[in-house]
Amino acid sequence: MAKLDIINVPDPILKTTSTPVDRVDGDVRKLLDDMLETMYAAPGIGLAAIQVAVAKRMIVLDTAGEDDEKKPLFLVNPEVTWESEERSVYSEGCLSVPEHYADVERPASVRVKYLDYNGEMQEGLMDGLTATCVQHEIDHLNGVVFIDYLSKLKRNMIVKKVQKAQKDSVVL
């Protein structure tokens, strides 16, 4: 496995609409493994392929607590097939928007259809943090980052701070 570089806002790559994966083969599984390693190392609870500059509809998630057993989920070509009327609000962050958080309201539960690590079709009901996380990651596949839900003023402020932090950091 290999750790990959994560792209930050305002890189225009993050605005890309990702294309479906034709077949879950060895190359796709290798990228899923690398994405999971990258996500755990960050650390984060979700990562979309576009965040490592691959415009394919693939996401990895693990919303298990830090001290709990790891429960990785690999979703290829994920699609929301149902969403609840009930909404929930979480303070969201994103590995592409380091160290910034904001409340985002989304459906509290969703049903999601996807291909798993073995290319098998799965459909599952997700709720709580997992529901929010999967919707946040599917947004990435459509070129949407959570700060796009905020006011332009707030979004621009966050982007400027991320850019400044990046400029000030020294990589040795």
Ligand code: NI
């Ligand atoms: Ni994100």
